[in-house]
Amino acid sequence: MRVLVTGGYGFIGSAICARLVADGHEVVAAGRKIKWAQKRFPALQWVFCDFNTDTDPDIWRERLAGVDAVVNCVGVLQDGGNDSTQNAHVTGLQALLAACEMADVRKFIHFSAIGADIEAGTKYARSKYDGAKLVKQSKLDWLIVEPSLVLDRNVYGGSALIRTLAGLPMLIPLVYGATRFQPVHMQDVTKIVSQLLRDDAPSQTQVEIAGPDSLSLQEIVALVRNWLGFGKAKFVNVPAWLAAPIFVVGDLLGVLGIRNALRSTAKRQMQYDVGGDPGQIEQLIGYKTRSITTIFNSDPASIGDRFHARAGLFLPLSRIVLALYWIFSGLIPLAISKQASFDMMAAAGLPQTSHWFIWLFGSLADITLGALLLFGIRVRLVCLAMILLTFAYIAGISLTLPGLWLDPLAVVLKVFPMMALAAVIAMVETER
Numbered sequence: 190m191r192v193l194v195t196g197g198y199g200f201i202g203s204a205i206c207a208r209l210v211a212d213g214h215e216v217v218a219a220g221r222k223i224k225w226a227q228k229r230f231p232a233l234q235w236v237f238c239d240f241n242t243d244t245d246p247d248i249w250r251e252r253l254a255g256v257d258a259v260v261n262c263v264g265v266l267q268d269g270g271n272d273s274t275q276n277a278h279v280t281g282l283q284a285l286l287a288a289c290e291m292a293d294v295r296k297f298i299h300f301s302a303i304g305a306d307i308e309a310g311t312k313y314a315r316s317k318y319d320g321a322k323l324v325k326q327s328k329l330d331w332l333i334v335e336p337s338l339v340l341d342r343n344v345y346g347g348s349a350l351i352r353t354l355a356g357l358p359m360l361i362p363l364v365y366g367a368t369r370f371q372p373v374h375m376q377d378v379t380k381i382v383s384q385l386l387r388d389d390a391p392s393q394t395q396v397e398i399a400g401p402d403s404l405s406l407q408e409i410v411a412l413v414r415n416w417l418g419f420g421k422a423k424f425v426n427v428p429a430w431l432a433a434p435i436f437v438v439g440d441l442l443g444v445l446g447i448r449n450a451l452r453s454t455a456k457r458q459m460q461y462d463v464g465g466d467p468g469q470i471e472q473l474i475g476y477k478t479r480s481i482t483t484i485f486n487s488d489p490a491s492i493g494d495r496f497h498a499r500a501g502l503f504l505p506l507s508r509i510v511l512a513l514y515w516i517f518s519g520l521i522p523l524a525i526s527k528q529a530s531f532d533m534m535a536a537a538g539l540p541q542t543s544h545w546f547i548w549l550f551g552s553l554a555d556i557t558l559g560a561l562l563l564f565g566i567r568v569r570l571v572c573l574a575m576i577l578l579t580f581a582y583i584a585g586i587s588l589t590l591p592g593l594w595l596d597p598l599a600v601v602l603k604v605f606p607m608m609a610l611a612a613v614i615a616m617v618e619t620e621r
Contacts (some may be wrong), residue, residue, distance in 0.1 A: 192256070196262035197220065204375045218230065220235070221238070240276050262424060274313050290329060296329065297329040298385055301333050303440050340409075341354050347455060358421065362425045368405065370404060370463045373399055385474065395467050398483060409567045412482065429456070436453045439451030507613070511607065519557075562575075
């Protein structure tokens, strides 16, 4: 079967693509950043799609050529940057549904989420609810799947936050730690979708995909921590009001296009238990979901999993520290130590006519690079620029003030760890 998977490089979409390829399907994956996706998943055929702009069904005509089934995995948690819940879950979906009807697509599987209804009170939930209504009203052979909290070795968003929390040393702060979920593993989700694509699979129905165990958020984090092999830790329940500023910062970063799991929508959704009936899918196709513990026991954590858990918090913190270091290294001479900067350039024997330009250029360059890094703009390029500019500073000092190499405060030597940190950030930086 030729299957188009929208949101093909996302958390769920990428796993479904891998499963369908393994099961012998011809997969066409669609997404916004296909150049990046082609590097990560070179075996797949990639086509561009953007639910923000693809609101005309005719745009989908060529993409749907020869396609037998569509699995729609497009979803965004909250508006911000280039993301719109209305476009992703309603407007863009409406165009895709109309195009599928014109192209005689045989089957349409749509991913929603347990608890995504109009009473949840968030744009995410309302738009998901409206999108599901559109699917039900279509003339397609449709099926809506509603997974609970999905866990996997690969992590994004909320699952990445859970792993990061599980990797913290000694103390683990939790907001809404008593909220209960019925987590389901990605292996089960992808196997279920593959079975639902069969010609004899049920259709025109909405089904929950939930695991058999009801666990609190604290129990889930403890379970992941145990899987990672980090031993026990003490949990600290943090009041929602105390954590509120963190989610405000997360929303601000989201507006700037920096994806993160600490969004106010996530906070509001976490106030409610996310249950689910694992018997629904078993009754529908005879598939019984497994407990997370069972799957974890059969699939031990790797060194990479442990590293990712430890680095999940400290790498972003390192980026912030490095950014602030550069910002203040520019602000201090610009706003406080102008004369000291001019005195140093005079001691270096630089022409007096160049002092003002070097002082202003150096200060603004440092501030600009720090700000770009802080807001996650072209991180790799910025880190490379930081390293090159630092080498330029070192070369200038070596030629004009070589005595600073022997300064008791090691003012020159201290920049080398910062260059190493910039190199590390450049190599491991990811979008999410």
